[in-house]
Amino acid sequence: MSEFHGWPDAGVRRLPQHIYTDRDNFQRELDKIFFANSWNYVALSCEVPEPGDYILSSVGNVGVIVSRDRKGAIRVFVNRCTHRGARLCEKRKGNNKLFTCPYHEWRFNLEGRLVGVPLSQGVKGKGGMSAQFDPQNHGLKQLNVCERHGVVFASFSNDMVPLETYLGPKVLRYFDRVCDGRPLKVIGKHKHVVAGNWKLQIENVKDTVHAAILHSFFTLFGIWRSDQETEIVVEDKGMHSVLASTATFSKQQTHSEEVDSEFSLLDPSLIAHEAEFSHATGAVMTIWPNLIFLQQLNCLVMRHVEPVSQDKCVKTWTFFAYEDEDPALTARRVKQANLLGASGLVTIDDNEILASCQVGLQQQSQFECAIEYGEGTSDCDHMVSESAIRGFYNYYRQVMEL
Template sequence: MYRDPDVYTLEQEKIFQGPVWNYLALEAEIPNVGDFRTIEVGDIPVIVNRARDGKVHAFVNRCAHRGATVQRLIHGNAKSHVCCYHHWGYNLEGNLVGVPFARGVEGKGGLPEDFDKKEHCLRKMRVETLNGVIFGTFAQALEPLEEFLDTTFVNQLKRLFNRPIKILGYQRQRIHGNWKLYTDNLRDPNHGGLLHMFQITFGIARLNQTGGAMVDKKARHNMSWAAQDMGKNNSDAEYSTPRENNNLTLKDGSLLQYRKEFPDAYNLTIASIFPNCIFQQIGNTLAVRQIRTKSVGEFEIFWTFYGYTDDDTSMDQHRLRLSNLVGPGGLVSMEDGEAIEIVHRAIAADEDKHAFVEFGGRGPVGDQDNLVTEAPMRGFWMHYCELMGITPGADAHANA
């Protein structure tokens, strides 16, 4: 399931182009008419932009004529999108509006008389937004976005995007492993207090702290969470003093500081939405991560960091300082990339063998009241198999 190219190819059809809502972008990234960003949904290049009617539209970034990339910039503002190859032009809704020499030159050449621009639009996605977060799907009959997310995750997005936001910056990380090893990692809170040495050293992640995991009704989405231990006399020193007697200290202790900004006690939430995005609150660093597949053995994580428009300069700087915890050189997430790559390499010779995923027990997958669990991983794979047409426990090739 991790290394077979045929499985990867089928995923592009059954998962990313299947009955799922894919995260696309944030409305704050395209505030004005003509603003656009180019992204990927699985292997498919996509343009997300704001049209003249103020609405957000998304469509495949591939010319209907000969398949060239239409918009080659990562972001910008445009009145239309024009392919550089033969200058076919598309409006901000993805409709074909211009074809050079459509009637030929001096009555010679050109397109047939029955050519209809309406039949040669860019492939459009259905788009819905929730509190400024943009999702798109190729499945026109899919359930509405809020029903797909379910109550827990609708509430989490409303919690994180409770007021206008501003974009603070971006990071990209290329990982040489299968993209599902990353979704496994996100649904495995058990590793946080074991793998991440920065967290272990300074006591900001402990398996005995108040925490757990929540899932939706189909267990396809997961939110791992931790909270300031209620009813305990925790001091800042407990989190800033090295757990072991190794004499390690921080020159800037504010890297460990959490400024309470939500009415609840959560100081860490990692909400993973099937299949391709993560909404992150690690202390005061807020970000969206999008998984962008590249091949069966390579993917990219694209981080979008944000704060709130009413943040003062001090809070902006604090959020940016904490962004050092994640990303390709992050004090925390650097190890995630390494762990994924060593797993991907190690299983190459034994592709027919199985992983052992029973922390949290067997049976139905539901909410977890502790961090020593892998149950949400099984929830992801149950839904994955359903979409892929695979019977769990059976031979993948025979069912795929």
């Protein structure tokens, strides 16, 4: 066991190296964040439209089954048989009348109750379950579930505030801006490994500064620039934040002679978009602890970051559209999903730089990251600020008791 490291005197303007590299700190995060009082994104409800439909997801590093029961309610179970702990479901999605363990074929109904135990009476009057065994005490572990406008969250805690209170009015306004009650449909999924601590990924989308520096594609074609109209919104406790910006396409979405006239898009439709919302062509929400809710141009996606270890996470992208929208708009979303997704012209930059950060952080103990852009932990109207990152760590320190 490693010793407790504490926190720098400079507060959230300094982030200690050990929160990204220490194995015990990672386990403490699971216990105090993911398995405690957090609403964790798990799925879109349209992914399980019919009774018996299920998909696999995760809360922290625990695999869960998101399913719809016989009465149409969404339930979230730990993907673990209550007998010996084997995984119940291996396929990513499917439809079941019962969840059957492959080890001893214990069977659970869609409400999670244990309804079948092979050889429970033994064979020829010998053996079987003990007199103390009660099937009612061996149902699947269920999580607390809430849903808003087709987005499903789950928690190990039964003492949770309503999601609307959890998000707060400032972030809820942006959430409802995209998920406004219209039926949703999934148009694609990506999944990939990031060789870095899960918090690096969350910080990355709270960081307005890097987007106009690291992502030359964004800058070159006017999608995200430092001089754009920008709003950084930080929830009062620092838990969640929104980065909203309005693109300035200087050359009608083809190329930017101000940056470098050599470059242009052979297919300008890659970034062509139609205005869907009242302001901002891009809004990136980070919802505590590990959901990135992205609206960029016409691309809509839930980016779910699964913490695997102190130096690795897995990110699942669920791209979606509105059920009744124009097929041409859906086609545009699909194209932009490939632009912005796991192997697109932006995320590949992040994947490489976050892996580089993880290597650098592991090289030497007692290093402290300097989070000095801008002031405070509150809202601001420009891009050159790390206020959303500082807000996140204000809340992190509170929850982690650091």
